[in-house]
Amino acid sequence: ETGVTQTPRHLVMGMTNKKSLKCEQHLGHNAMYWYKQSAKKPLELMFVYNFKEQTENNSVPSRFSPECPNSSHLFLHLHTLQPEDSALYLCASSRDTSRRTDTQYFGPGTRLTVL
Amino acid sequence: GDSVTQMEGPVTLSEEAFLTINCTYTATGYPSLFWYVQYPGEGLQLLLKATKADDKGSNKGFEATYRKETTSFHLEKGSVQVSDSAVYFCALSDTGTASKLTFGTGTRLQVTL
Numbered sequence: 691e692t693g694v695t696q697t698p699r700h701l702v703m704g705m706t707n708k709k710s711l712k713c714e715q716h717l718g719h720n721a722m723y724w725y726k727q728s729a730k731k732p733l734e735l736m737f738v739y740n741f742k743e744q745t746e747n748n749s750v751p752s753r754f755s756p757e758c759p760n761s762s763h764l765f766l767h768l769h770t771l772q773p774e775d776s777a778l779y780l781c782a783s784s785r786d787t788s789r790r791t792d793t794q795y796f797g798p799g800t801r802l803t804v805l
Numbered sequence: 806g807d808s809v810t811q812m813e814g815p816v817t818l819s820e821e822a823f824l825t826i827n828c829t830y831t832a833t834g835y836p837s838l839f840w841y842v843q844y845p846g847e848g849l850q851l852l853l854k855a856t857k858a859d860d861k862g863s864n865k866g867f868e869a870t871y872r873k874e875t876t877s878f879h880l881e882k883g884s885v886q887v888s889d890s891a892v893y894f895c896a897l898s899d900t901g902t903a904s905k906l907t908f909g910t911g912t913r914l915q916v917t918l
Contacts, residue, residue, distance in 0.1 A: 694848070732809075733849075733894070733908040746905070769861035780848055790837045790898040791856040792904055 692716055694797035697805045698783050703771065711766040711800045720741030720786040722764040723794065724756060727778040739764060742789045771804045778802070807832045809895050811909035818885055818916050820886075825882040826893055826912045838862075838871055838878040841894040843911070849894060852880075877900030885916045 694715045699790040703709050714773075715722065724736040738746035755767040764781055778801050784796040830836065837856045841849040853862030857875035862903040867882045878895060895909040 696848075730910065732910050733906075735905055739904075782849075789827075790900055791836075791854075792898075793839070793851050793854065796850070798846075798848040 694781055694798050695797050696779075696782055696797035698800060699798065700801045700803075702805065703768070704805050705771060705773075706767040707771075708767070710768065711779055711781075711802075713764040713797055714767075715762055715764075715781075715783040715795070715797075717783055717784040717795060719795075720761050721784045722758060722761070723779040723784075724764065724766055725782065725796075727780055727799070733780070737766075738787060745787060768802075771802075772780040773804050776802055776804045806820075806899060806909045807899050807905075808837070809907055809909035811893075811895050811899055813912070814892075815915055816874040820887055820916055820918055821884045823881040824841050824880070824889075824914065826895075826914070828868045828880065828895035828909060830876050830878065830895070830897050830915045832876075832897055832899045836899045838869070839896040839898070839906070840867070840869055840878070841896060841908075843892045843894065845891070845900070852893070852900050861868045868902040887918060890914055890916045897916070 697712045721740045726734045736750045737756045757765040778799045780799045781797040784792045784794045810829050839854045840852040842852045843849050849852045853864040855862040855871035861870045869880045870889045892911045894911045896906045
């Protein structure tokens with residue numbers, strides 16, 4: 691595997707379910723990110739981790755709970771979601787968060803539908 | 806705060822036509838500028854970037870020049886192909902907020918034969 695992978699690619703869940711999204715990067719990076727992509731809206735940064743420590747929480751509701759056990763893996767735990775949370779969730783990684791010139795590398799995303 | 810404005814899409818072109826997608830930005834520091842492309846069913850891929858004024862990024866026939874005086878980073882390609890059909894995102898990363906990419910809303914390009 692190369693680059694950034696995400697599983698599952700598609701997820702349908704009810705509002706009372708608990709599920710988790712997984713992201714893994716094979717690039718040797720130290721920073722990982724969660725983004726939300728909704729129709730007709732700019733990508734929204736949700737969380738940033740740098741060397742396993744959370745450095746950004748962009749006012750995300752507590753029904754989204756991130757976890758970063760090591761620099762290669764990032765999870766997004768979901769519980770009691772709302773239909774408006776339906777979106778494409780993208781994971782990204784970069785060398786770290788110190789340089790504005792660094793490129794973020796994105797995974798293919800998880801298409802989430804909340805019924 | 807920082808912001809990125811892209812032209813509204815969709816943009817529909819015939820194959821071999823010239824492409825311009827406009828992007829302007831507002832930033833408080835000295836940003837780096839990026840173009841990402843998203844093909845159907847996929848995540849975002851970096852297309853090109855420029856890290857300082859007057860830099861030109863280029864890749865796969867696409868070009869964009871960092872114009873500080875007009876705060877712009879317009880994407881151009883001389884001859885588009887059907888395979889270029891995708892959504893294109895302009896983004897910036899500002900000094901002091903290196904981890905935050907600020908994106909535009911994206912411009913969908915449809916190229917027809």
